[in-house]
Amino acid sequence: MYTTTSTVVVGPDGACLVVDPAVTAREVDGLAATIRARGWTPVAVWSTHAHWDHLLDGPALAHLPRWSADVPATDRETLAAERDADPELARNGGPPAPIAAPAIAFPQRSAGVLDWPGPPVQVLVHAGHARPHTALVLPDSGVLVAGDMLSDVEIPLLDLSADDPVEDYLRALALLEATDAELVVPGHGHVGGDLGRRLAADRAYLSALVAGVDIADDRHTAPWTAAAHAAHQAAVGP
Ligand SMILES: [Zn+2]
Secondary structure, three states, rough: OOOOOEEEEEOOOEEEEEHHHHHEHHHHHHHHHHHHHHHEEEEEEEEEOOHHHOOOOOOOOOOEEEEEEEOOOOOOHHHHHHOOOOHHHHHHHHOOOOEEOOOOOOOOEOHHHHHHHOOOOOEEEEEOOOOOOOEEEOOOOOOEEEOOOOOOOOOOOOOOOOOHHHHHHHHHHHHOOOOOOOOOEOOOOOOOOHHHHHHHHHHHHHHHHHHHOOOHHHOOOOHHHHHHHHHHHHHOOO
């Protein structure tokens, strides 16, 4: 569903960080079972941002701390209602994973550096797509875990409740560009070594949107991205 990617960052001794486990109960349970079968020890779950499909949980993960940027706790009932009203989830048919307990601010070794037993993780916080939204940079391996940014299957999905969603998004792209990551892991879509191409596609989409010009971008053809594209045109088009 939503070509969702859940990421597990694993340290040399098997300590691991589970990022955005999703979406159905069966998928989250399967992810936890795989982690167990590989002998890894999850120390925490990371939510890149506070949209319901990034705040899911399962019985094998629920005892772990849930880390994110400092974000006001969203009411679990509201999130569950948003989840249950989701048309893609209804189409998928499987029971969804439960909504996790509210996330807490992640522990920091130094400014923006995650304090945990695994490999170094630099946390970037920006306002593209959601406020706040985090990305994890793994400098040792050149990996950027981008959350709901830099997808090869989704157009930029703007936070239309912001004063200037396009400017926020462009600023976030600049922050992600500065990582110079070799491998991009989007929360929806496919892993790729094409950071530059993705940045160019997102910037082209946004400038066409603002100018009211149609461009060839097959990322707005899926039902949910088509709906988002129409909402963007209505909100920030000329
Ligand atoms: Zn999102």
